[in-house]
Amino acid sequence: MSFFKFDFYEIVVWVATIIMCMIAAACRKAPLRRPGALGQPLPNPIAVILPIIFFTIFAGLRRTIGDTYFYMHSFELMGDSNPVNLSIFVSSMFSFFQNIIRNLTDDPQWLIMFSAVFSLPIPLIILYKYCPRFEMAIYMFVAFSYLGGSMNAMRQYMAAAIVLLGTKYLFSMKKGDFIKYAVIILLAYCMHNSAIIMIPIYFVVRRRAWQLSSYLIMLGSVIGVIIFDAILPSFLSALEQTSYSNYSENGWFTSGVEGGSSLIRACFILYPIVIAFFNKERLKMFGHIGDILINIAFIVAAIYMISMYNWIFSRLAAYMSVYFMIFVIWLVNYGVKPRDRTLYVTMTVLVYFVYSRMDSFMISAYISDYFFPGRTLFG
Numbered sequence: 001m002s003f004f005k006f007d008f009y010e011i012v013v014w015v016a017t018i019i020m021c022m023i024a025a026a027c028r029k030a031p032l033r034r035p036g037a038l039g040q041p042l043p044n045p046i047a048v049i050l051p052i053i054f055f056t057i058f059a060g061l062r063r064t065i066g067d068t069y070f071y072m073h074s075f076e077l078m079g080d081s082n083p084v085n086l087s088i089f090v091s092s093m094f095s096f097f098q099n100i101i102r103n104l105t106d107d108p109q110w111l112i113m114f115s116a117v118f119s120l121p122i123p124l125i126i127l128y129k130y131c132p133r134f135e136m137a138i139y140m141f142v143a144f145s146y147l148g149g150s151m152n153a154m155r156q157y158m159a160a161a162i163v164l165l166g167t168k169y170l171f172s173m174k175k176g177d178f179i180k181y182a183v184i185i186l187l188a189y190c191m192h193n194s195a196i197i198m199i200p201i202y203f204v205v206r207r208r209a210w211q212l213s214s215y216l217i218m219l220g221s222v223i224g225v226i227i228f229d230a231i232l233p234s235f236l237s238a239l240e241q242t243s244y245s246n247y248s249e250n251g252w253f254t255s256g257v258e259g260g261s262s263l264i265r266a267c268f269i270l271y272p273i274v275i276a277f278f279n280k281e282r283l284k285m286f287g288h289i290g291d292i293l294i295n296i297a298f299i300v301a302a303i304y305m306i307s308m309y310n311w312i313f314s315r316l317a318a319y320m321s322v323y324f325m326i327f328v329i330w331l332v333n334y335g336v337k338p339r340d341r342t343l344y345v346t347m348t349v350l351v352y353f354v355y356s357r358m359d360s361f362m363i364s365a366y367i368s369d370y371f372f373p374g375r376t377l378f379g
Contacts, residue, residue, distance in 0.1 A: 060116035066152030148362030
């Protein structure tokens, strides 16, 4: 797809996003009396209500993109009476809810709408509570491809929404909050097994930023890409025990059909880390939460570097993408010198717009039977 070619649904999303950003900026003039989770002023709630409604409806009415078709097809093949019990909930939370919906209706669109309601409001609320400029968060939600990703990897983004419920405990320094965080991650694990990665990550990110371990993570990701072919047999063996077992069985990693993410994409992820590196002293004002966000940015960058071998690895970033967006927005608004703030905000908007064009296929592939059905740019 050409950089400057926009499909009809891309235009709809971008126009709606710009309008919602303008409304959110205006809502900052009537902030709530109570501050946000990081002490910043909270704009009027209408700023978050409108994006929740629009993005949820838009995503919930699709019938294409990523795994959507296959989930709808398998839903249609199900019987009219499906078991709903605790054992199914524990083994597969998704199957539990899917069985409930299938027992009520044979229309698979309800399953897709349920997934959108489950996966999209929570990250938007977290961004609203933690970002200093929520209008920029709305923009990043689209430009950083969280919206597109949620429609491409449906179940994983549902698990990511559960993970985000533990944000308070991830940032907390209170003893005992790890137990609460771990319970939430285990709940997300019931939705998608890969969510368990957030338990070891909890310990990695709660260290001082800019330590040797951060750079070792980056170095390890580079080495991993170089030697991945050598460790592939062991990796495939481990994969067979997870929800990604089908990728091991169908030759996904060995057929050469699926390529990796580009180096340019990885550079876009490294962009805020470079800015943060040259503003380390100012970032100390963010305390331990700043350290957590910086360390998460390192891990997200490492994941995207590993995904240069095969793009499927980039899906693991779903669990940390919201934190990455919070980091970027705090960085360019308060982590740089005030006189440079406008420059960095403008640069960031442009950088992630370019990034969004690399993932534009997610929304350009959008088809709906309800949301402007059958429309194209000129049709």
